Amino acid sequence: MTNKTNSPQQVEQGEPGKLDRRTAVKAGVLAAIGLGTGALFRGLTSVAGAGEPAAPPAAGKADGTPDPAVGELVRADVGGYRGKDGAERVAVASTCMQCIAACGIIGYRENGHIAKIEGNPHCPNNRGMVCAKSQAGLNQVYDPDRLLHPLVRVGKRGEGKWKRLSMDKALDLVAFGGTIAGGEVEGLKSIYESGPETFMFHYGRSRIKNAQNHFQKTAFGSGTQGNHTSICETAKWLGNEVTMGKHYDVNDVAHSKYVLIFGANILEAHTGHSYIAQRLIEAKAAGAKIVTFDVRLSNTAAKTSEWVPILPGTDLAVILAMTNIVLNEQPYGRPLYDETFINKWTNVTVDQLRKHYARYTPEWAETESGIPAETIRRIGLEYGASKPATIVTYRGFVGHYNGAQAEWAAKTLDAVAGNFNVKGGTNVKFGGKSKDAYNDIVAKENKSATRKAKKLKIADGDNLHLPTHHSCQWIYEMIADGSHGRPNLYMTYVYNGAYTTGDCERNREILCNQEYFPFVVAVDVAMSESAECADLILPDATYLERWAIESAASFAMFPFLQIRQPVAPPLGEAMDMQDIFIQLAQRIGGDMAVLHPYGTAEEYIQASIELQAADNAKRNKTFYTSETKPLQTDAWAYFKKYGVLLQATGPIYHAQEKKLKDTDVAGKVVDDKTGVIWDPHKAHVSDEDVQTKGYTGSKKAYTGYVGQMVDGVAYKGFKPDKINKSGLFEIHSEFMKAGADKVMADIKGFLNPDEGWVAQHLAEGLPSWVPVPEHRKRTTDQLIMISFKVNVQIHSRSQNCKWLQEIYHNNPAWINPVTARRLLGADIKEGDLIRVRVDMVELPWRKGKGVTQARDITARIHLTEGVHPDVIAVSYHCGHWAYGRYASGRQVATELSGAGADAEQIWWQQRRAAAKDPKQWSEITGVHPNWIIPNIPARVSGQFRSNDTVVSVSRVS
Amino acid sequence: MVATALRLLASIFQREADRPLLEYIKAHRQELLTSFGLDPLEGLDGYDLDEAVDALAAEYCRIFVGPVGHLPPVESVVLGEGRFWGPSTETVVNFYVTRGISLPEGSGLLPDHLSVELDCLAILEERGHHQDAKAFAGEHPLRWLTDLIAHVKARATSAFYPAFIEAAQGLLTARYGG
CATH class of the missing domain: 2.40.40.20 (Barwin-like endoglucanases)
Known part of the structure; x- marks a missing residue:
């Protein structure tokens, strides 16, 4: 082992404080150089008059609690905290971003650094609890290999040779272009003026979508954007969108009597991980039965009542068979299906469904899934009889060829059984809503400065049917192909696309090719397998050093907002991406600068909350405190201090049943075919298209959706997102039916001779069996x-x-x-x-x-x-x-x-x-x-x- | 004089060298050789100044910044604590606090970066607090410079950073060692 204490060399000893001759010579030479350069480093501040060693600062109050600064929590707010070694420790409410669950956290700052992370007890989702990943968030900030300064390539792309740049120079390079390793690159300003769609922004878990869309789409005019959704849940979101409208569902497991889990490891890794996990355990303690279908005995499966091993890609078959059971069997002398919901809120009848599902018997499902028919029947009956119940699905379920069809079928089963938008059932997501200061003030007051975004058609794959959330893993192939253009400047933001999708070797081959990507800028916290292929790397602030308004899916079943604010300032030259946008916009100048008037991300976030507070006042609404009392104090100050702003005081169920007011529907159009109440003007649909194409046929008509007529009454309904579906829960889906031919073309060579019925079923536009071809x-x-x-x-x-x-x-x-x-x-x-x-x-x-x-x-x-x-x-x-x-x-x-x-x-x-x-x-x-x-x-x-x-x-x- | 010398060394390790710095080093090359037995420009003779600046920028990155194979000149990392802001950083900060020295919040600097520790010594020298400086140097930079020197020598492709890291150790040892 190395001795960490160096052996001091023998030196000529002099009088303490006086320079001996040898030292004087050494210091003199260095001082001569230093004085000549004229720019000596001074990092520390020396307080005038100070000097002698002083006693450590007081630990704060007698109970160890320091006096709080504005926006910092005190002992009574967070259940107590302690100083360490007498050091002052302050608590800052923020939001975790280790995973997508976005739990409320308290970060404890001590002597300028983050000492500890705990859960925020004021957050309705995680209620003060966080997981190991969250507590390890400190490691993100203090990773010794973290990127602290911009790096520019000085060797060949991917060779690993870099030099440091100042942030100013690096941002100049992005904005104005310049020379990198002997080659010229085009900057954003030139692209903005000549072909904005060739600026591509590709993001991972960014959580700053408003700011990035404002910068890239509204201001810059480029819609060439890539995300990472198809790695996780594109198929799930599509299955939700064609049925319930919105893309994200919330399982109210806390109140369920029966929970069916398919391919979702919710005790370990769900998108609402820590808070759905704690609620699932509460449900189990209260007597709920939980059954997990999974190919693997995950920790979730191990903790639930029953694990059913299933062949990958066959969950759809099991769900189809269970739906058949719920539709046809009456073990207690009454139907297991909810005819009222089906008749009022769906676009099918029980008879239609029975006819379609008749083929999907448990015995048939056994041949596909390997699960005994009796098990499928038993669990189907249990699920159907135990109300409320809910079906939880995720990537293990949808990461297949038939993932979207499976999600469509799962949502249908929940709806048929009467478990939709009910307490203990499956619900459309509730999330908090906040005004966006860029959108509300800047874009509206400077409309002429905004642009209609153009894009390269490279994000949606090649001849896919409904990639409503794109196909990120195929983007590099689209760029290599080149038929739809290539980006001149490709900027990634916390996205390691070369390694988080398949075919890693091929990804890197494409990404490192300068013909395909002339200028790659990676903004990230740490180096990655993708950033290795970049020309320029900008250091991102970690989530514990930056700003955002979060509105996670609420498992408390009511909407609320969460703050993300710096627990400590960014290390090195790391910068909040929202500040990078501001800096770049100011460099590009003109309308870009006009549309980015806020000096910092903090100003922008504060302005957004203050706008929402003003809007509340205008509508006679209010924020609520974490104790569900109307907020009487300044919203921004409360938000910074407690980390949350509630927007309702209790759970909301049956959201689709909300009746619209006369003022909501006044001046709107009712579509004859669907009963949708909509605003064509808001959707930018012409009067002619309203007459000739109607709601379903007009481009992006869903953006003008207002409500749904049911039996002569105007309801909120199941609001669509991404596609022009009605406000009903659409079990029959014209959108999925339209893809039947493509699916059949893919799978026909893989079907058995006796499976001619598969094509017919797909053409019916109802959830149907689709095998995974391979x-x-x-x-x-x-x-x-x-x-x-x-x-x-x-x-x-x-x-x-x-x-x-x-x-x-x-x-x-x-x-x-x-x-x-x-x-x-x-x-x-x-x-x-x-x-x-x-x-x-x-x-x-x-x-x-x-x-x-x-x-x-x-x-x-x-x-x-x-x-x-x-x-x-x-x-x-x-x-x-x-x-x-x-x-x-x-x-x-x-x-x-x-x-x-x-x-x-x-x-x-x-x-x-x-x-x-x-x-x-x-x-x-x-x-x-x-x-x-x-x-x-x-x-x-x-x-x-x-x-x-x-x-x-x-x-x- | 000592404070200026310490601040020069702090400048050298805080970021890559610029042209004025190299010009002055070139002008004092012989004195450095005589005083320390070190020639920081060895291996750079074939470059003009701008090329040398570029070469040293890449060298600085390779040794201290990364992103691969580097070792930040930061006490907690060099001492094997495996992180920025380790226990040794807290000790350093406590020293600053008790001496009325502070790192401006938001500066982005790490308190136990070699540059900041050298700056602290410069402040103490300016105050005439030799014993305090000696204690700090012994407990902090002199504890880890040898390991940093080993890394710098292993990664360096020119004499510049090895020369100055050895000069730093030489100066600190001469002034505070023993």
């Missing part, structure tokens, strides 16, 4: 590879967190021991090394594109009966090489190994070398399954099919 060609020695998340990691943005990596840093492949012995030999044992090889079936719609070059990975085997025998399960999270020391397991300074007490405990000390090839297993960092998952989108939704890959396994000799 799975039909699977042989008995092939497995289906699925991926999953664990409770201490986020998909791809937590591996720089030391505390989390210490807990979970490699990811053995789960295989059932019976399967392992059959395919790999009777002597296969836990921990043996295996090769997982993708066996790509030729799919008719692939047309030779998206064929990954990396065809296999290696992994350690984990033998467990907690996985379906036809499955190999490999988690996400692992296998990074460019994401800092913790994610990559690479020592930055070998001479420091074992240096500090903490360093000795780091997992990689035992085995020093990280893998050289990230496709191969590493004990330190595992391996990522994305290398061999094809990016081919699901045809209907554009979903990344993370759970469809057919593979073979073999031993590594």
